[in-house]
Amino acid sequence: MDVPNTRSKLVDDAFAENPIVYFLLTDRFCRGGGTPPSRAAVNDPGTFHGGKFAGVTRRIQEGWFNALGVNALWISAPYEQIRGWVASENDEFRHEAYHGYWPLDFTVVEPRFGSRDDFKDMVDCAHAHGLKVILDVVMSHAGYPDLATLLAFVPDAVLPGWENATPKDYKSFMAMDTVRMAKWWGPEWVRAEIDGYPDGGDDDLTRISYGLPKFLTESDAPVSLPAFLRDKPDTEAIHLDDTPVRGYLISWLCAWVRRYGIDGFRCDSVKHVDGRCWSELKAAAGEALRQWRAEHTPDVDDADFWMTGEVFGGGIEYARHYDHGFDNLINFRFQGEAKAVFRNVDMNSAFSRGMAWRRLDKLYARYADVLSESRHNVLSYLSSHDTELFDRAHLRNAATALMLLPGGVQIFYGDESGRKESDGVSTLTDACQVARSDMNWESIDTALLEHWRKLGRFRAGHPAIGRGKHIRLSEEPYVFARMHGATGDTVLVALGPGDASIEVGALLPDHATLHDAYSGEWFDIDDGILSFRVDELRLFELAPSLARSSGRLAA
Incomplete structure (x- = not known):
């Protein structure tokens, strides 16, 4: 599919105030040649599928993200992951670290995604197209000690016959005693369900979740480099004097910022890490980014390093985690709230549709009340790799609801294209795998994509949408305004169908011209009244007369 190959003029420099973030799992997004990742067998939903950094670069060059x-x-995390697999929940399939949450070596690139040069090309290309790069990072836990990883670094912990291991019996081929596993991370680095290692506790900070080795981020004791990293020939990890576990992790993560100019982090499992970690990471990453910019973009006055965090179940209210350096937290509640807006709704019924818009207006008003003048912000989403895909039957209307929502927004790869769930895995106990299917480059829903693109470009050009005061102007058709006092930005949005004559004299200058960014049409305000017909959607923005006479918006 051809898409514009231009840098979007609508990218908002005040990113922290208007984040429009596209989240992709590198492994599931695109191969280097631009083709979809390989279609895995039904019984291999958790394996690496072949997506590459080079595939992301190609889609950046084609303008896929700018068009949105x-x-x-x-x-997803670019650093090296564990080398093999572990059994999924209920031993249903082999689960590999394609998602980036089972780290092995934070200092080198995951080779299954490409080379260090491939990663640099991707980041440089993103920056050239006006896109910030946010890396998914983990500080709460290390990756599992799987068979392949143990064979590489603790071979005497693997018993004969391991080649025939299945998800149901693979642990029987591991001899993870205290002596052998001292060659791994070591008990001064992690809590683990291994003899001789510290046990997990009962609180968020010390609890071992899903059997993952838990980094001792709360410890102030200096540690030496883990044994396996000392012997690993390709690592860039070195011993740091008088440094606790969290100091190593911060150093390793900030090296990505200093080397490539990474603009921000999405921080995994925030509440399971000592708060000092996040504060120290934010400060160190900010300094690393300043150093990179001083060398590479000295004439560009850009924003500070940005961090958003995963506090599972969190909403839009201010939380204590903002005090530890977070600019933003992920809003886990909107997905369910959006489902409720369209629950039992027939959009072909005027009564049913009106009920949905009334629900949506209450949601918008509440979000704007909390976020329009606040010093914190959130990322809301429809679909997530941690939960589920949004109901595809309501995806078009849900896209409208998300992209006009106060606060920041996150687009999950494939929501814009109608990507379906993974074939044959809908009955798996591990429901997250259903949402992590390969990007559907060969079956794009072009009408849905164009809908997302119009909404995304409109949002990018108007801070009022994310940070403005919300004012309902009409219930049927549903019409509302957003006004952003700091910038003077004002937009009007109408959701149809229906005819409307709206009094806008208190919001916009009389005899002004409005441009509908959705249809491309122009409308005049006469004696304070804006009259129009809306079928699905109108996105009104104030436009100068010069733009109207030239038939396009002024740059």
Whole structure:
């Protein structure tokens, strides 16, 4: 599919105030040649599928993200993951670290995604297209000690016959005693369900979740480099004097910022990490980014390093985690709230549709009340790799609801294209795998994509949408305004169908001209009244007369 190959003029420089973040799992997004990742067998939903950094670069070059109005890419963790697999929940399939949450070596690139040069090319290309790059990072836990990883670094912990291990019996081929596993991370680095290692506790900070080795981020004791990293030939990890566990993790993560100019982090499992970690990471990453910019973009006055965090179940209210350096937290509640807006709704019924818009207006008003003048912000989403895909039957209307929502927004790869769930895995106990299917490059829903693009570009050009005061002007058709006092930005939005004559004299200058960014049409305000017909959607923005006479918006 051909898409514009231009840098979007609508990218908002005040990114923290108007984040429009596209999240992709590198492994599931695109191969280097631009083709979809390989279609895995039904019994292999958890394996690496072949997506590459080079595939992301190609889609940036083609303008895929700019066409959506996106101003940042959230990329799954790029550093090296455990080398093999572990059993999924209920031993249903082999689960590999394609998602980036089972780290092995934070200092080198995951080779299954490409080379260090491939990663640099991707980041440089994103920056050239006006996109910030946000890396998914983990500080709460290390990756599992799987068979392949143990064979590489603790071979005497693997018993004969391991080649025939299945998800149901693979642990029987591991001899993870205290002596052998001292060659791994070591008990001064992690809590683990291994003899001789510290046990997990009962609180968020010390609890071992899903059997993952838990970094001792709360400890102030200096540690030496883990044994396996000392012997690993390709690592860039070195011993740091008088440094606790969290100091190593911060150093390793900030090296990505200093080397490539990474603009921000999406921080995994925030509440399971000592708060000092996040504060120290934010300060160190900010300094690393300043150093990179001083060397590479000395004439560009850009924003500070940005961090958003995963506090599972969190909403839009201010939380204590903002005090530890977070600019933003992920809003886990909107997905359910959006489902409730369209629950039992027939959009072909005027009564049913009106009920949906009334629900949506209450939601918008509440979000704007909390976020329009606040010093914190959130990322809301429809679909997530941690939960589920949004109901595809309501995806078009849900896209409208998300992209006009107060606060920041996150587009999950494939929501814009109608990507379906993974084939044959809908009955798996691990429901997250259903949402992590391969990007559907060969079956794009072009009408849905164009809908997302119009909404995204409109949002990118108007801070009022994310930070403005919300004012309902009409219930049927549903019409509302957003006004952003700091910038003077005002937009009007109408959701149809229906005819409307709206009094806008108190909001906009009389005899002004409005441009509908959705249809491309122009409308005049006469004696304070804006009259129009809306079928699905109108996105009104104030436009100068010069733009009207030239038939396009002024740059």
